[in-house]
Amino acid sequence: MTNWDAKVSEFKKKIECILPGKQWEEPYDTSHLPPKQSDVVIVGGGILGLSVAFWLKKLENRRGAIRVLVVEQDHTYSRASSTGPSVGGIWQQFSVPENVQLSLFSINFLRNINEYLAVVDAPLVDLRFNPSGCLLLASEKDAATLENNVKMQRQEGAKVCLMSPEQLQNKFPWINTEGVALASYGMEDEGWFDAWSLLQGLRRKVQSMGVLLYQGEVTSFITSSSQMQTPSGEQVVLRRINKVHVKMDKSLEYQPVECAAVINAAGPWSGQIAELAGIGKGLPGTLQGTKLPVEPRKRYVHLWHCPQGPGLETPLVADISGVYFRREGLGSNYLGGYSPTEEEEPDPTNLEVDHDFFQNKVWPHLVQRVPSFKTLKVQRAWAGYYDYNTFDQNGVVGPHPLVVNMYFATGFSGRGLQHAPGIGRAVAEMVLDGQFNTIDMSPFLFTRFYLGEKLQEYNIL
Amino acid sequence: MGFLRLGAREWNGRARGIRSMSEPVTPDSSRKKRTLLQFLSDYFHDIHALREYLLRKQILKGNRKNRSFADIQEKYGPYVTGALFILKQGGAVKYDSCHERMFQNKEWIRPNEHGHFPTEFLEFRKVPVEAVDASGCAINYQGMSNLPVPLKELRFLSLQRCPNVDDWCLSRLYLLADSLQELSLAGCPQVSERGLACLHHLQSLRRLDISDLPAVSHPGLTQILVEEMLPHCEVLGTDWAQGLKLEPDQQPQNTPAVSP
Numbered sequence: 001m002t003n004w005d006a007k008v009s010e011f012k013k014k015i016e017c018i019l020p021g022k023q024w025e026e027p028y029d030t031s032h033l034p035p036k037q038s039d040v041v042i043v044g045g046g047i048l049g050l051s052v053a054f055w056l057k058k059l060e061n062r063r064g065a066i067r068v069l070v071v072e073q074d075h076t077y078s079r080a081s082s083t084g085p086s087v088g089g090i091w092q093q094f095s096v097p098e099n100v101q102l103s104l105f106s107i108n109f110l111r112n113i114n115e116y117l118a119v120v121d122a123p124l125v126d127l128r129f130n131p132s133g134c135l136l137l138a139s140e141k142d143a144a145t146l147e148n149n150v151k152m153q154r155q156e157g158a159k160v161c162l163m164s165p166e167q168l169q170n171k172f173p174w175i176n177t178e179g180v181a182l183a184s185y186g187m188e189d190e191g192w193f194d195a196w197s198l199l200q201g202l203r204r205k206v207q208s209m210g211v212l213l214y215q216g217e218v219t220s221f222i223t224s225s226s227q228m229q230t231p232s233g234e235q236v237v238l239r240r241i242n243k244v245h246v247k248m249d250k251s252l253e254y255q256p257v258e259c260a261a262v263i264n265a266a267g268p269w270s271g272q273i274a275e276l277a278g279i280g281k282g283l284p285g286t287l288q289g290t291k292l293p294v295e296p297r298k299r300y301v302h303l304w305h306c307p308q309g310p311g312l313e314t315p316l317v318a319d320i321s322g323v324y325f326r327r328e329g330l331g332s333n334y335l336g337g338y339s340p341t342e343e344e345e346p347d348p349t350n351l352e353v354d355h356d357f358f359q360n361k362v363w364p365h366l367v368q369r370v371p372s373f374k375t376l377k378v379q380r381a382w383a384g385y386y387d388y389n390t391f392d393q394n395g396v397v398g399p400h401p402l403v404v405n406m407y408f409a410t411g412f413s414g415r416g417l418q419h420a421p422g423i424g425r426a427v428a429e430m431v432l433d434g435q436f437n438t439i440d441m442s443p444f445l446f447t448r449f450y451l452g453e454k455l456q457e458y459n460i461l
Numbered sequence: 462m463g464f465l466r467l468g469a470r471e472w473n474g475r476a477r478g479i480r481s482m483s484e485p486v487t488p489d490s491s492r493k494k495r496t497l498l499q500f501l502s503d504y505f506h507d508i509h510a511l512r513e514y515l516l517r518k519q520i521l522k523g524n525r526k527n528r529s530f531a532d533i534q535e536k537y538g539p540y541v542t543g544a545l546f547i548l549k550q551g552g553a554v555k556y557d558s559c560h561e562r563m564f565q566n567k568e569w570i571r572p573n574e575h576g577h578f579p580t581e582f583l584e585f586r587k588v589p590v591e592a593v594d595a596s597g598c599a600i601n602y603q604g605m606s607n608l609p610v611p612l613k614e615l616r617f618l619s620l621q622r623c624p625n626v627d628d629w630c631l632s633r634l635y636l637l638a639d640s641l642q643e644l645s646l647a648g649c650p651q652v653s654e655r656g657l658a659c660l661h662h663l664q665s666l667r668r669l670d671i672s673d674l675p676a677v678s679h680p681g682l683t684q685i686l687v688e689e690m691l692p693h694c695e696v697l698g699t700d701w702a703q704g705l706k707l708e709p710d711q712q713p714q715n716t717p718a719v720s721p
Binding site: 063111114115118120121128129130131132133187188189191311312313327330331 | 512
């Protein structure tokens with residue numbers, strides 16, 4: 001009842017303004033700003049962010065139940081790790097069983113892509129999938145690990161077979177099998193596809209499902225904290241993100257978006273976003289002080305031409321030395337790259353290509369494995385970022401233990417593209433149901449960084 | 462409700478146009494033939510939901526015909542399962558000729574124009590199926606689990622003009638690597654050079670027909686690459702002169718006449 005008279009007089013003043021003949025001050029046009037409220041805000045509109053948005057809308061109980069806002073810094077995706085830069089490969093040959101399950105689900109998703117992503121009146125998605133398989137080579141010391149991995153992959157349902165060096169020489173005569181003790185070859189469900197068309201297909205579908213896509217930058221989070229006690233009597237400070245400040249592109253305007261959950265799918269920049277939410281601000285060695293160990297790492301992809309090179313049957317070959325390559329198109333062109341060791345890491349502050357890198361690091365190993373590559377000519381090269389997890393090169397999925405409504409979907413260190421459908425579904429299940437329903441991704445939770453439990457993946461491309 | 466049914470029929474005709482690869486979808490072309498449903502769906506959310514439902518049904522249309530025959534496989538064995546699947550789709554099956562004493566004729570078993578076929582083959586659970594002619598059938602990736610998986614001694618396979626056979630289906634053919642000798646993919650609209658690349662597993666293949674594949678971008682070059690990949694196989698493809706446009710003075714080579 002307080003201020004009732006003041007409110008009435010204010011109201012009367014407003015009515016007087018609208019009456020004809022008076023000065024009408026138009027309310028400020030905010031149609032270019034994101035909405036003031038949204039149930040879920042996804043930071044990052046790349047392949048992982050869009051996949052989470054898609055599954056959130058697909059798994060909701062009622063049509064239109066969840067409002068989703070995706071904030072992406074760069075709508076041209078010029079620095080995105082999942083599009084033009086990507087080699088676009090998908091394979092099931094991993095050492096962690098959950099990764100194999102993710103790949104199997106993803107290949108199923110890609111095979112039935114139009115069942116999932118068809119939009120009325122839009123053209124069907126054509127992924128240009130090359131089912132040529134993936135060939136992993138192993139030296140003497142890694143042969144036992146490879147054999148165990150293949151046994152596990154076959155148990156999960158992947159169609160992988162082991163080959164001895166003689167069988168390898170018979171099947172692919174252009175390989176020099178020196179130093180190779182064992183090889184594993186995927187017969188089916190492996191190959192490479194066009195990442196850009198998947199990204200565009202997802203964008204179109206999520207827009208038709210009612211997700212809002214905004215070009216802007218997340219500059220800060222407004223959080224509130226509360227003191228809680230664990231069952232053992234310890235005091236913990238739990239924090240909730242209440243608002244996300246989204247800054248418009250090329251301006252200082254920002255909009256505070258009130259939200260219930262935030263998904264961190266910012267790829268190489270997830271570490272910065274996590275710091276904005278206060279993750280890692282504390283004494284080192286405590287849970288508060290554990291940072292999100294994801295940082296951008298630069299990776300090159302080189303395109304070369306070699307008329308005497310391997311033929312149409314070439315799979316995606318991953319050599320012992322860390323060099324990998326595959327065919328591109330019909331015209332004797334090949335794409336390839338190299339995963340450098342820690343000392344050889346290129347400088348990630350820019351996306352400039354170091355051409356000496358190919359000459360010194362990639363070419364010698366290529367020629368050693370495929371002698372006909374001696375006459376190759378590099379046509380082009382480009383660089384992209386990996387959202388590299390410095391802890392164990394495997395992704396982070398699920399909520400943070402202290403900032404309770406921030407969920408991660410990042411850190412997959414080069415495998416985010418091929419696992420995107422599975423990861424998106426897992427995060428959506430976590431947000432909607434509070435648990436993983438299909439693939440159990442508990443080994444990928446954040447808490448393993450604090451507990452020091454590494455989830456190491458044997459072969460990284 | 463009569464007008465809605467009219468709209469659906471018109472719209473279904475338009476949806477077939479979406480599938481054809483030669484037609485680019487430009488804003489002008491979509492404005493020309495707007496059906497009643499398209500117009501209404503801009504204003505009514507329910508119509509939009511209805512159109513989405515119709516689109517989903519369109520896409521899932523092929524699934525019933527390609528459902529898994531696992532229960533039949535348990536009861537009758539793999540060969541009968543494969544044969545039954547093909548015959549139900551409208552294709553033809555031929556049994557191994559050395560077992561011909563079980564048959565009056567060692568000809569193809571085909572369904573007649575009413576879709577009925579002779580059921581004597583249900584008795585022959587141990588007789589391997591030698592040849593399958595699935596031309597024009599609606600077989601897709603899911604249906605392939607009823608075909609190469611059970612029929613291990615298949616020697617001849619014809620998938621001519623199958624509208625749903627795509628690159629994914631071809632990647633399942635590696636299971637027939639030991640036995641398949643003749644394969645025909647002529648006229649399949651969804652097979653591209655990427656699917657042809659995974660035929661290298663079929664080392665027993667002696668005849669391969671890859672003519673008239675509209676989705677292959679460079680037919681002449683693809684044929685050369687496939688011939689290099691399968692050195693013991695005779696590849697029937699497109700007319701050689703197609704790839705030799707730049708050199709008109711060179712004599713075009715003669716390939717065997719192509720007839721699907």
